Each structure stands twice: as structure tokens, then as C-alpha cells.
Amino acid sequence: MPGSDGARNGAWWRSAAIYEIYIRSFADGNGDGVGDIAGIRSRLPYLAGLGVDAIWITPWYPSPMADGGYDIADHRDIDPLFGDLAEAGALIGEAHAHGLRVIADLVPNHTSHRHPWFRAAVAAGPGSPERGRYWFRPGRGRHGELPPNDWTSVFGGPAWTRLPETGEDGDPEWYLHLFAPEQPDLNWNDPGVAAAFDAIIRFWFDRGVDGLRVDVAHGLAKDPDLRDLGPAAAGPRAGAAEAAGHGVTGHPHWDRDENGAIFERWRAIADSYAGTPRGPRMFVAEAWRVRENGLARYLRPGRLHTAFNFDFLKCPWDPAALRRAIDGHLAGLAEVGAAATWVMSSHDLVRPVTRYGLDGEWTDLMQGEYDGPVDVRLGTRRARAAALLTLALPGSVYVYQGDELGLPEADVPGHARRDPIWERSRGRRRGRDGCRVPLPWDGTPPALGFSDREPWLPQPAGWSALAAGRQDRDPDSTLTLYRRALRLRRTAAGPEDPLRWRDTPDGLLAFDRGESFTCALNLTGRPVPLPGGGEPILASAPLTGGTLPPDAAVWLHTSPGALSPG
Numbered sequence: 096m097p098g099s100d101g102a103r104n105g106a107w108w109r110s111a112a113i114y115e116i117y118i119r120s121f122a123d124g125n126g127d128g129v130g131d132i133a134g135i136r137s138r139l140p141y142l143a144g145l146g147v148d149a150i151w152i153t154p155w156y157p158s159p160m161a162d163g164g165y166d167i168a169d170h171r172d173i174d175p176l177f178g179d180l181a182e183a184g185a186l187i188g189e190a191h192a193h194g195l196r197v198i199a200d201l202v203p204n205h206t207s208h209r210h211p212w213f214r215a216a217v218a219a220g221p222g223s224p225e226r227g228r229y230w231f232r233p234g235r236g237r238h239g240e241l242p243p244n245d246w247t248s249v250f251g252g253p254a255w256t257r258l259p260e261t262g263e264d265g266d267p268e269w270y271l272h273l274f275a276p277e278q279p280d281l282n283w284n285d286p287g288v289a290a291a292f293d294a295i296i297r298f299w300f301d302r303g304v305d306g307l308r309v310d311v312a313h314g315l316a317k318d319p320d321l322r323d324l325g326p327a328a329a330g331p332r333a334g335a336a337e338a339a340g341h342g343v344t345g346h347p348h349w350d351r352d353e354n355g356a357i358f359e360r361w362r363a364i365a366d367s368y369a370g371t372p373r374g375p376r377m378f379v380a381e382a383w384r385v386r387e388n389g390l391a392r393y394l395r396p397g398r399l400h401t402a403f404n405f406d407f408l409k410c411p412w413d414p415a416a417l418r419r420a421i422d423g424h425l426a427g428l429a430e431v432g433a434a435a436t437w438v439m440s441s442h443d444l445v446r447p448v449t450r451y452g453l454d455g456e457w458t459d460l461m462q463g464e465y466d467g468p469v470d471v472r473l474g475t476r477r478a479r480a481a482a483l484l485t486l487a488l489p490g491s492v493y494v495y496q497g498d499e500l501g502l503p504e505a506d507v508p509g510h511a512r513r514d515p516i517w518e519r520s521r522g523r524r525r526g527r528d529g530c531r532v533p534l535p536w537d538g539t540p541p542a543l544g545f546s547d548r549e550p551w552l553p554q555p556a557g558w559s560a561l562a563a564g565r566q567d568r569d570p571d572s573t574l575t576l577y578r579r580a581l582r583l584r585r586t587a588a589g590p591e592d593p594l595r596w597r598d599t600p601d602g603l604l605a606f607d608r609g610e611s612f613t614c615a616l617n618l619t620g621r622p623v624p625l626p627g628g629g630e631p632i633l634a635s636a637p638l639t640g641g642t643l644p645p646d647a648a649v650w651l652h653t654s655p656g657a658l659s660p661g
């Protein structure tokens with residue numbers, strides 16, 4: 096097998112369980128109602144006890160917070176809301192002492208409109224090198240009153256904003272932002288941009304960060320002609336248009352081949368840390384609008400290490416679809432020797448409990464778009480089963496904060512919503528606040544142990560029953576299930592043991608890994624006999640009379656030689 100990681104020793108990212116910390120909502124250490132570095136430091140024992148191997152922390156950089164920190168004004172500092180550089184250093188050191196690797200967030204597609212580069216670009220005027228770092232263009236129409244092309248923002252509305260007219264003749268230019276207007280897109284054809292990001296990457300690696308999650312990795316390169324999208328630009332979901340279907344010439348701004356050269360440059364930097372005590376560093380790509388089987392292009396030797404598999408996450412609760420998504424990811428990545436990377440949710444997506452409890456199909460999990468009713472009990476049952484399925488797969492896995500508590504999506508009242516999607520859609524789309532509500536740690540008011548002030552987003556009534564402290568010693572709680580699963584997964588199968596599907600009746604998914612591990616998920620809608628040849632070691636629901644109930648998963652320990660072939 097071609098190995099993009101060379102010797103597997105030390106390639107921890109190939110099999111790690113990584114916990115995503117949405118910093119604003121994890122734990123508040125300084126009592127201002129917003130999560131911060133001090134809060135994370137205080138909860139490191141919880142994370143180590145949970146059994147994860149690493150943490151990924153969402154952006155902590157100085158930011159006007161137009162998009163929860165994904166609008167960065169200074170890539171080499173920490174926003175005072177979260178702490179400072181010294182505290183970040185202390186957190187990294189303490190996490191390492193707890194045996195946890197640290198992944199920070201790299202946001203290379205855009206900066207904040209308050210970044211010194213953007214300010215300088217606005218001031219410098221058309222044709223200046225400063226404007227060359229972004230995408231500035233004159234408008235169309237007789238007076239330049241129309242956007243330069245038909246691209247639309249992922250958050251809704253046009254992807255272009257016109258500069259306020261200044262000076263005698265006015266400024267004729269518009270600038271591109273595939274997300275909010277406060278997030279102008281960088282021009283990766285500008286050599287200064289690439290060089291600056293090399294330095295940013297080294298800055299964090301030099302501070303002991305073990306890896307970087309690459310935001311919007313599929314969006315960096317743009318067609319320099321900025322050609323129109325055409326029919327794909329029409330419709331309410333236009334900004335999210337898939338890359339597929341755009342033919343050999345490619346999509347003008349998603350998933351372009353030119354991204355490969357950027358990734359190769361970064362990989363060389365990560366590899367240059369091979370001789371250091373903490374070894375080479377890693378990247379994990381967030382890449383959504385990827386052509387079919389396209390992730391292999393991001394992950395082939397010399398490029399990025401891992402990339403989230405969103406096809407698996409987007410699967411309906413359907414055995415054939417789940418199996419197809421698993422097989423497709425494994426087969427695609429095997430060709431380039433990359434490890435699979437599973438993800439069940441994130442700070443952008445409707446939480447699994449709600450998604451799996453929906454009556455009917457979901458339309459778009461990214462923007463909080465779903466229609467009730469939601470059966471939370473059913474959703475919880477399925478989310479627990481999905482967790483056991485996901486944690487049993489070969490590769491690395493990401494757990495989003497709060498999923499280990501079985502939190503559902505919160506119903507945040509309109510007046511409290513902060514996601515730009517809510518505002519830009521004039522309240523037509525809920526946005527992502529519902530999965531970003533601060534964690535319940537215990538039953539204490541006013542913030543269930545998250546803070547000693549009102550939290551920045553309100554927590555739903557009833558969440559104290561889901562608090563970590565309440566679930567801690569309950570053998571049947573979702574927290575206990577996660578703890579057991581995360582510990583068992585370290586030894587149940589070898590990190591690189593491939594998956595072998597069993598021949599099972601329709602609706603039952605079962606696979607073996609290594610010599611003594613089996614996972615089965617029952618989607619038949621009725622109880623089924625436990626797959627033969629093993630002893631249950633963990634189940635997402637009580638097993639009665641040797642059967643696996645519907646919407647439940649089980650892990651079995653099989654003694655060597657007891658596995659049925661196929």
C-alpha cells in the first residue's frame with residue numbers, strides 16, 4: 096500500500112480519537128459567560144478521563160466575532176475574550192502532560208475585514224498590491240452598481256460587497272466574500288499570502304501545536320477569471336452549490352486542482368518537524384464541496400494527512416447508505432494510503448440526537464434546516480448506536496463536545512441567536528446556534544456549571560439532567576457509554592486492522608476487525624439474534640435474551656478462530 100505517512104510509527108493521526116472544543120461554549124474560566132482557555136485548562140482531567148487522544152480547539156485568535164471567531168484579525172495572537180498567548184502556551188503544555196495532542200484551527204480562505212491587510216487594501220485603492228491579496232473587482236452595470244459576477248455567499252445573499260464610495264470619484268470596487276461580508280476572501284495567487292501562511296503555520300507548530308484543522312480547504316483557489324456560475328447560482332442554496340456536475344473545467348471556486356500545490360507546501364512544513372521531540376505535525380482538512388471520490392486528491396502522498404468524511408455524516412439512518420459511505424471512503428483513501436477520518440457532528444451541524452430523531456429526511460444540516468417533529472428518545476437511542484458504529488471503524492474519529500452527553504440541538508430563541516446565517520436569511524434559516532449552546536457541567540444555576548454568569552447563549556430548561564456531573568456515575572448514561580467505547584477502541588482492534596463485512600440479513604450491518612473484534616448495528620426495525628462467535632463487551636441499549644434490539648449497536652469480543660468468514 097502506498098504510504099503517505101511513511102513509517103506508521105508516530106503517525107498518531109491515523110487512529111486518534113479527537114475531541115472538538117468549540118471554545119466559546121466549552122467552559123468559562125473567568126466568569127464572563129463565554130468559554131475560554133482557562134476553562135479548557137480546568138477540564139483537561141475530564142477530557143483525559145473521557146479517553147480521547149487529542150483536542151481540536153476552534154479559532155481563539157483576535158476577532159470581531161462576526162462568525163464565531165472564523166473572522167480572524169491577527170493569526171498570531173489570542174483574543175482577550177479567551178486569554179492570551181502565555182495561557183495558550185500553558186494549555187498546550189498541560190494538555191501534553193495529560194497525554195492529549197492539540198490541534199488548532201487554520202483559516203486560510205479569508206480574514207476578518209478588520210485584519211490589517213484588508214484595512215490597508217481598502218485604503219490603498221484599485222490596482223494596488225494591497226488589493227492584490229484579496230479579490231477586488233469593479234462592478235458590472237452602467238455605474239458599476241452590480242456585483243462583478245453571480246457568485247453567492249454560503250451564508251446567503253451575494254458573495255460581493257461594494258466598498259463605501261469614498262473620494263472625489265468614489266471607489267468603484269467590490270470585494271469577494273464566500274461567507275459573511277466581514278470575511279473577505281484571500282487571493283492565493285498572491286505570493287505574499289502564501290508566504291504569510293507559511294509563517295503562521297510555523298508560529299503555531301513552534302508553540303507546540305501538534306496539528307492544524309484547515310478551514311474551507313476546498314475553497315482556497317479561485318478561477319482567476321471569476322467566471323459566472325451560471326444556472327447553479329440560482330436558488331436559495333446557491334452558495335452551497337456542490338462541485339459535482341461542473342465538468343472537467345471544474346467549479347470556479349470549490350475544489351479546484353490548484354489547491355494541491357498549497358497543500359504540498361504545507362505538508363513540507365509539517366514534515367520538517369520530524370526531528371523534533373513531538374515529531375511531525377499534521378493537518379486535517381475541512382472540505383465539503385468535493386467531486387466524487389475527491390478526498391484522495393487532498394490526501395495523496397505529499398499533501399494533507401486527513402480530511403473529514405462528510406458523506407458518512409450526511410447519511411440518512413439507512414443501512415445501505417451507511418455501508419456505501421463507509422466503503423466509499425475506505426476504498427478511495429486506500430488508493431493513496433491515507434487513513435479514514437470519521438466525524439459525527441461539529442459546531443456547524445444539527446446534533447445527531449435531533450437529526451436521528453427527525454421524522455423524515457433532513458435537507459441541510461449545515462444551516463440548522465430541519466423540520467420537526469423530533470423524537471428525542473428515538474434520536475438518543477440512534478445517536479448512541481451511531482457512536483458505537485463510528486468508534487468501531489478503522490481510522491481516526493472526531494467527537495464534538497456535548498455529543499458524549501447526548502445533547503440534542505437546542506431551540507435558541509430568535510432574539511438570542513448570533514449566527515450570521517440567522518441574520519442574513521432574515522430569520523428564515525435557524526443557523527448553527529442550536530449546536531453551540533454552552534455545555535451543562537452540573538446542575539448549578541445560572542449556567543449549569545459552565546460559568547458563574549448567564550451564558551452567552553441560553554441553555555434549554557431540562558439540560559441539568561444531561562449535565563456531565565449527573566451522568567458521571569450512571570452506568571447507563573451516554574457519557575459512560577462514550578468513556579467505555581473510547582477506552583475499548585484503543586485495544587479492541589489494532590489501529591490499522593481493516594474492516595471485513597459479515598454476510599448478514601438486510602438491515603443488519605456487522606463487521607469484524609482484527610482477530611477478536613466485531614461490531615453490529617441493527618437497522619432492521621425488530622430484534623435480531625446477536626451475530627455469532629462472540630461475547631458482548633459493550634452495547635448501546637440493553638441486550639435481552641441474546642438479541643440486539645432495533646436501532647442499537649453492540650461490540651463483541653471474538654476469540655481467535657471463532658470468526659465466520661466473509
Ligand code: NOJ
Pocket residue numbers: 162165202274310311381442443
Ligand atoms: C467552516 C467553519 O467550521 C464554520 O464555522 C465557518 O463559519 C466557515 N468555515 C467559514 O470560516
